[in-house]
Amino acid sequence: xxxxxxxxxxxxxxxxxxxxxxxxxxxxxxxxxxxxxxxxxxxxxxxxxxxxxxxxxxxxxxxxxxxxxxxxxxxxxxxxxxxxxxxxxxxxxxxxxxxxxxxxxxxxxxxxxxxxxxxxxxxxxxxxxxxxxxxxxxxxxxxxxxxxxxxxxxxxxxxxxxxxxxxxxxxxxxxxxxxxxxxxxxxxxxxxxxxxxxxxxxxxxxxxxxxxxxxxxxxxxxxxxxxxxxxxxxxxxxxxxxxxxxxxxxxxxxxxxxxxxxxxxxxxxxxxxxxxxxxxxxxxxxxxxxxxxxxxxxxxxxx
Numbered sequence: 118x119x120x121x122x123x124x125x126x127x128x129x130x131x132x133x134x135x136x137x138x139x140x141x142x143x144x145x146x147x148x149x150x151x152x153x154x155x156x157x158x159x160x161x162x163x164x165x166x167x168x169x170x171x172x173x174x175x176x177x178x179x180x181x182x183x184x185x186x187x188x189x190x191x192x193x194x195x196x197x198x199x200x201x202x203x204x205x206x207x208x209x210x211x212x213x214x215x216x217x218x219x220x221x222x223x224x225x226x227x228x229x230x231x232x233x234x235x236x237x238x239x240x241x242x243x244x245x246x247x248x249x250x251x252x253x254x255x256x257x258x259x260x261x262x263x264x265x266x267x268x269x270x271x272x273x274x275x276x277x278x279x280x281x282x283x284x285x286x287x288x289x290x291x292x293x294x295x296x297x298x299x300x301x302x303x304x305x306x307x308x309x310x311x312x313x314x315x316x317x318x319x320x321x322x323x324x325x326x327x328x329x330x331x332x333x334x335x336x337x338x339x340x341x342x343x344x345x346x347x348x349x350x351x352x353x354x355x356x357x358x359x360x361x362x363x364x365x366x367x368x369x370x371x372x373x374x375x376x377x378x379x380x381x382x383x384x385x386x387x388x389x390x391x392x393x394x395x396x397x398x399x400x401x402x403x404x405x406x407x408x409x410x411x412x413x414x415x416x417x418x419x420x
Contacts, residue, residue: 252356271367290364
């Protein structure tokens with residue numbers, strides 16, 4: 118019996134060692150898998166940061182190489198961007214003011230403050246809705262068109278032909294469009310403000326039955342010249358952002374018709390996201406400047 122048991126014990130020892138070795142290998146493999154997953158996540162995050170920094174650096178260098186264009190090309194771009202964009206803003210602006218009146222009337226009527234709608238609508242149009250409306254129209258209508266036009270020139274090698282002839286493509290194609298967006302966005306913003314205020318007033322006085330005298334009295338009481346400056350200042354930054362992003366996306370368009378479509382789409386998306394982010398930052402900065410200059414600001418529902 119002892120002779121039989123010894124071989125069994127001897128055989129059990131290697132099997133136990135193999136089980137221990139297998140469990141150790143599986144645990145080490147799991148550890149390596151988790152480490153690889155963390156490493157891939159860190160590598161992906163680093164690659165995203167590098168792409169963002171590279172894009173920001175390329176955009177900065179792209180903007181830095183600009184210089185004043187010839188008057189003829191600038192006037193043509195200003196006409197296409199500003200004059201042809203005014204009808205769109207003039208049509209959309211009144212409806213924005215009317216929608217704001219519809220959404221605010223019920224809440225204000227519950228407190229008996231219907232006549233205060235003039236101050237709310239006008240201040241909102243001057244400070245926020247007017248600049249954002251004009252910037253969104255610029256990014257959607259003009260920015261996408263700029264990206265598609267410049268992208269088509271890139272795909273058809275027209276930009277390379279300009280460079281081979283000794284002309285600077287950025288100076289000839291980008292600068293007029295960028296300056297057109299920068300210089301014409303304030304006029305579009307003022308038109309959006311005016312039409313929004315007009316639409317809100319017409320709806321409140323004609324449809325909601327609010328007294329016209331008290332409507333304008335409250336509007337004049339709470340809307341200041343600073344509010345106009347507030348919105349126009351925002352619009353300058355919005356126009357510059359939309360112009361440079363659209364030109365950059367078109368100038369670096371991928372080959373083919375699909376690349377042109379992607380350039381137009383990404384130009385609008387990137388411009389709109391940048392406009393919203395810049396809007397937040399400028400609102401904070403401008404409010405702090407206002408409170409520093411005029412600490413006793415008028416209160417909307419104060420006595």
